[in-house]
Amino acid sequence: MRDRPVIMLHYVKEGLVRSPNIIFDRIEKSFGDTAYQFVHLNQKNLPSEVGIVKVIRELYFEIRNVKPDIIHISGIAEGLACMIAATFAKCPKRILITHGLSSEIKRQKCYKRMVFKYLVEPITLLLATDVQCNSCFTYHHKQIKRFANKKRRMIYNIPSDVCDVEKIGFREKFKIERNKQVFVSVGRIEKDKGFEDLANVIKEIKGDSCFVIIGEGNYLEEMRKKLKNEINNKKVIFLGKLSNRDVNRILLESSVFVLPTLLFETFGLVYIEAAFMRLPSIGTDRGAVPEVIENKKSGFLIEPGNKSQLKAAINYFITNPQKAKEMGEFAYKWGKEKFEIEKIIQQISNMYQEE
16 A cells, blocks of 8 residues: 555656756655655657657556556657557556647658647647646647647746855856856757857847857857857857756856747746846747746847847847846746746646546
8 A cells, every 4th residue: 555646757868858857856856755756767768769669668567567646747749658658557647748849840841740730749638637738828729728628737847946056156267257248048059949040149249248058959069160259259158068056056147048949938947047046038929938028027028030139139238237137136026926836836736636
């Protein structure tokens, strides 16, 4: 007889895939070992690497051996194999957390988008017993409403608890003057995350500023080459992949967060964490980003791909440092109220406990 419900958290390539797995790390940390017993289901392979049948088989045997009361599955497309395996293993409660909809990614070939839209996403959503939408954008998305209308619930992702973050002398280490505006970007260094636009705009910025780029990705080396002169002049600093704690330490000594993504972001966790560090943000008016940036109050929303608006927003903060601080304070107060961690944890617990 179990004294606590066993909750299996679905990790995709644990230790390699960052953002979706961080969400489960925070859920487990938030509850500790009192209310629930958490176990990890590590999906070591992707269907594109070894075939979906092999992935389903591997996951099925692990789920069947553990017999969890609940399985919390990561992502609509990423979760297809796990959802099928959990259904075959007769797991009674299969919670799907939405990270994004692959059918919305325009850079994919048309036939792939159709496969996601009419096969992968419907199957995953239909087999789920509960669908955790991590933003109003996903909650009201027509694909979610069509296949999971009565199973969906709106629960934001848990932001990082940054209350104990301390300064590490980042500015001193890189010889950045105290009054210089530091713009920081965090994410996958990809063109569709807006880093190509950002690189082009950085080359045009004339004001006294510094740009810090954190992350790894396919566009990283090309971006480095494009900004070679700016790197040599200490205008641009690349820091590579950092832990979440070290990212927050950098944010603490920065001025503005900027990520002009071209994608349909389904939540925008990085903008919230920047707000928790009292930074205003520059983001795009796309997907769920308007839910986490109050335009002209906690930052600026620009049109995706509009380099003129991106340049104008950056220049505004360079020439108005006091306004950047005021907007950062608004972002902090607004973010703490809207994305209250304890409230989100209680919503997740309610979801776990409901029959």
